[in-house]
Amino acid sequence: MPRSGRRGAGGSSTTGPGSRTGHRAAVHPGAWWLWALGLGTAATRTTNPLLLALLVSASAYVVATHRTATPAARSYTAFAKLALAVLLIRLFFAVALGSPIPGTHTLLTLPEVPLPHWAQGIRLGGRVTAEALVFAAYDGLKLATLLICVGAANALASPGRLLKSLPGALYETGVAVVVALTFAPHLVADVQRLRAARRLRGRPDRGLRGLLQVGLPVLEGALERSVALAASMEARGYGRSAEVPARVRRTTAALTLGGLLGVCAGTYGLLTAEGGSYGLPVLLAGVAAALAGLKLGGRRSLRTRYRPDPWDARAWLVAGSGAAVATLLTLASTRDPQALHPGVVPLVAPTLPLWPAAAVLLGLLPAFAVPKEPS
Numbered sequence: 001m002p003r004s005g006r007r008g009a010g011g012s013s014t015t016g017p018g019s020r021t022g023h024r025a026a027v028h029p030g031a032w033w034l035w036a037l038g039l040g041t042a043a044t045r046t047t048n049p050l051l052l053a054l055l056v057s058a059s060a061y062v063v064a065t066h067r068t069a070t071p072a073a074r075s076y077t078a079f080a081k082l083a084l085a086v087l088l089i090r091l092f093f094a095v096a097l098g099s100p101i102p103g104t105h106t107l108l109t110l111p112e113v114p115l116p117h118w119a120q121g122i123r124l125g126g127r128v129t130a131e132a133l134v135f136a137a138y139d140g141l142k143l144a145t146l147l148i149c150v151g152a153a154n155a156l157a158s159p160g161r162l163l164k165s166l167p168g169a170l171y172e173t174g175v176a177v178v179v180a181l182t183f184a185p186h187l188v189a190d191v192q193r194l195r196a197a198r199r200l201r202g203r204p205d206r207g208l209r210g211l212l213q214v215g216l217p218v219l220e221g222a223l224e225r226s227v228a229l230a231a232s233m234e235a236r237g238y239g240r241s242a243e244v245p246a247r248v249r250r251t252t253a254a255l256t257l258g259g260l261l262g263v264c265a266g267t268y269g270l271l272t273a274e275g276g277s278y279g280l281p282v283l284l285a286g287v288a289a290a291l292a293g294l295k296l297g298g299r300r301s302l303r304t305r306y307r308p309d310p311w312d313a314r315a316w317l318v319a320g321s322g323a324a325v326a327t328l329l330t331l332a333s334t335r336d337p338q339a340l341h342p343g344v345v346p347l348v349a350p351t352l353p354l355w356p357a358a359a360v361l362l363g364l365l366p367a368f369a370v371p372k373e374p375s
Contacts, residue, residue: 026161026309027314027315027318027366027370028165028309028310028311028312028315029156029157029158029161029162029165029309030157030162030165030311030315030319031311031314031315031316031318031319032153032156032157032318033153033157033162034318034319034322034323035062035153035318035319035321035322035363035366036059036149036150036152036153036156036322037149037153037322037326038319038321038322038323038324038325038326038363039055039058039059039149039152039322039325039326039363040145040146040149040150041326041329041330042055042325042326042328042329042330042359042360042363043055043142043145043146043149044142044146045326045329045330045332045333045340046142046329046332046333046340046341046356047138047139047141047142047340047341047342048339048340048341048342048350048352048353049137049138049141049350050350050351050352050357051329051340051352051353051356051357051360052141052142052145054357054360054361055145055149055325055360055363056145056148058360058361058363058364059148059149059152059363060076060148060152061364061367062152062156062363062364062366062367063076063152063155063156065367065372066156066366066367066370066372067155067156070158070185073155073156073185074155074185074188074189075151075154075155075184075185075188076151076152076154076155077188078151078184078185078188079147079148079150079151079152079154079155080148080151082147082151083143083144083145083147083148083151084144086140086143086144086147087137087140087141087143087144088140089140090136090137090139090140090143091133091136091137091140093136094128094132094133094135094136095110095128095133096110096124096125097122097123097124098122098123098124098126098132099129099132099135099136101129101131101132101135101344101345102129102131102345103129103130103131103132103344103345103347104129104131105129105130105131105347106127106128106129106130107128107129107130107133108128109126109127109128110125110126110127110128111125112124112125112126113125130347131344131345131347134344134347135344138342138344154184154185161309162174162178163175163178165308165309175233175238179229183222183225183226186222186225187218187222190217190218190221190222191214191218194214194217194218195210195214198210198213198214248296251296252293252296252297253293254293255289255290255292255293255296256289256290256293256294256297257293258286258289258293259286259287259288259289259290259291259292259293260286260290261286262282262283262285262286262287262289262290263283263286263287263290264286265282265283265286266278266279266280266281266282266283266284266285266286267279267283269282269283314369314370317365317366317369317370318365318366318370321362321363321365321366322363324359324362325359325360325362325363328355328356328359328362329356329359329360332353332355332356332359336353336356339351339353339356340353340356
């Protein structure tokens with residue numbers, strides 16, 4: 001019979017969907033998520049629109065160079081639209097409900113709706129100042145950047161491969177999250193397909209009527225896909241678990257709960273001046289206890305891994321670049337808060353700080369140092 005792929009010098013197939021070469025070329029999905037979370041953490045440390053735009057540009061460039069032709073990769077556009085909607089909603093609330101930021105540059109004055117005495121501190125309409133709008137834009141842009149970073153992780157990391165890499169104790173939770181992340185791009189693809197079909201038939205695909213005509217088939221397809229997925233998961237034995245001794249279960253619960261409490265207490269200590277001495281040790285102890293609890297909890301899982309994704313040097317490079325951006329921006333926010341948080345009262349133009357901008361550019365490292373994954 002003819003063979004579907006060539007053989008290399010080592011005797012292994014170099015083409016085909018199950019080839020080892022394609023498997024080795026894939027970066028661990030957890031590395032992409034750590035990279036994106038690092039950029040998202042950096043976005044929470046600044047309201048400078050120039051730095052936030054640089055973070056968005058870095059994530060968009062890496063996605064453009066490394067995403068593959070999968071439904072999950074197309075979800076990046078949906079996250080970008082969601083981020084834009086969040087920014088617009090934040091500006092709308094600043095105009096309609098007012099802002100606590102004082103300002104002297106009045107842009108317009110809306111009719112103010114009188115409210116009862118129990119609603120003191122809230123107003124509808126009134127004076128809209130440039131300072132309040134700029135403050136709302138900075139705040140909304142920070143949240144929008146965080147959403148775009150999450151969309152970048154969803155576009156670069158395959159949800160199925162990410163599920164394989166989760167610890168056994170988090171397998172059930174991972175299944176639910178991955179199913180949700182997988183269904184979102186399918187819904188976007190269904191909407192695009194149905195709108196294209198309606199345009200070819202000369203029917204409207206916009207407005208309220210078009211939304212109803214497209215939304216009902218999309219909802220019906222999602223329900224059918226959910227029922228089929230539930231039936232296939234039940235047939236494959238999802239949800240079964242192994243019997244473990246009672247003392248192991250109690251130890252697992254104690255380690256996990258104690259670890260989470262330690263992480264919370266350590267994080268609180270790092271964020272407050274009084275807890276600077278004990279914050280880091282308590283945080284590290286909490287992380288260690290939580291990891292031990294997850295390791296013991298994995299004994300209940302009966303699943304096996306087929307060709308697990310290795311955590312190699314490229315994964316360290318991808319994750320390290322995101323961690324470096326988060327660390328340097330956090331350091332910059334403590335050493336030079338004025339540059340990372342431009343003032344709005346008085347209203348001043350934001351400037352681009354040089355070394356924080358250079359730190360953000362470290363997020364571009366995966367685009368040049370990591371080869372693109374095969375489609």
